[in-house]
Amino acid sequence: MDDASNFEVRIRKDPATGKWHCELCDAVDTLSKAKAARHFNAVHLRQRHFACEYCLAAFSTAGNLTQHVDALHKRKRPFSCKDCGKSFFANATLMTHHDAMHKRKRSNQCPHCTSAFSTKGNLKVHIETVHMQQKDFKCPTCKKTFGQNSNLTSHIRTVHMQQKDFKCPTCKKTFGRNSNLTTHIRTQHENNKKRKR
Numbered sequence: 001m002d003d004a005s006n007f008e009v010r011i012r013k014d015p016a017t018g019k020w021h022c023e024l025c026d027a028v029d030t031l032s033k034a035k036a037a038r039h040f041n042a043v044h045l046r047q048r049h050f051a052c053e054y055c056l057a058a059f060s061t062a063g064n065l066t067q068h069v070d071a072l073h074k075r076k077r078p079f080s081c082k083d084c085g086k087s088f089f090a091n092a093t094l095m096t097h098h099d100a101m102h103k104r105k106r107s108n109q110c111p112h113c114t115s116a117f118s119t120k121g122n123l124k125v126h127i128e129t130v131h132m133q134q135k136d137f138k139c140p141t142c143k144k145t146f147g148q149n150s151n152l153t154s155h156i157r158t159v160h161m162q163q164k165d166f167k168c169p170t171c172k173k174t175f176g177r178n179s180n181l182t183t184h185i186r187t188q189h190e191n192n193k194k195r196k197r
Contacts, residue, residue, distance in 0.1 A: 011036045
């Protein structure tokens with residue numbers, strides 16, 4: 001069965017509401033067949049026609065590519081948290097951060113363990129990677145597998161391309177991952193300040 005006929009079988013219009021639904025995941029609830037097609041191609045066929053010129057990431061829409069480049073490579077983050085100063089590319093991400101980190105609002109409970117998440121998407125990723133141990137993303141260089149495409153992209157960027165885009169503002173040491181920079185600042189600089197008091 002080719003992609004076009006596969007699409008027609010998997011995306012159906014509800015005669016009662018006039019909305020399109022994906023029979024594979026129930027994620028689409030739209031009046032636009034084109035939007036349903038983009039969902040099917042991106043999520044189920046994993047079609048990614050828009051490649052990043054800076055790294056190996058690829059996206060299903062030009063808009064998603066632009067967001068990726070602006071947020072990750074150009075570091076455009078105009079939305080800042082009033083509580084901790086952390087900045088974000090999108091206001092929605094800032095609001096999710098604020099609810100999760102400062103209000104400790106994590107209403108999406110994992111049915112398999114005690115973990116809870118601020119978004120349904122994070123819960124879904126947790127279940128797939130931790131409990132189902134899905135690792136669908138394979139490194140073309142070393143064949144290591146990952147549960148999320150973002151982890152694969154980060155692995156390629158930091159291990160194989162040896163990019164270190166995160167610089168410590170205090171000592172100028174560089175890191176491949178923001179989480180490593182955060183740990184460095186907390187253990188090397190914040191702990192040193194506490195010891196000197």
